[in-house]
Amino acid sequence: MSGHKYHFDVTMSCSGCSGAVNRVLTKLDGVSNIDISLEKQTVDVATVDSLDYDTVYNTIAKTGKKINSGKVVE
């Protein structure tokens, strides 16, 4: 098994908010899958091995959305 899975709880009010998070993660090198739920207020990101948690965290933080919690799942 390789790669990481990161989970974040993010305040997103509308599809414009979740779309913005999706857009920045799509542009981030090493992201292999993105699963965003506006209903659950969650962002799940799968990445290659070399992409670390802090980089993903900071990319989401730069959207200006509030990250309520985050963790490394794998």
Added chain:
Amino acid sequence: MSGHKYHFDVTMSCSGCSGAVNRVLTKLDGVSNIDISLEKQTVDVATVDSLDYDTVYNTIAKTGKKINSGKVVE
């Protein structure tokens, strides 16, 4: 007179979107005033002399919001 004024047309769907843009600009050194209109879909930023257009543009772009146009007003 000193400082700059920059104007951007940004797609923002809700107050969560405009709040996110406001949050990242508030954190940017050299920003002296921010005027965001969700109704008009506009972001007006006043800055000190040393803060250039590209830096402000890139900060907004990193929110994942679509910038439809932007210009230096002053």
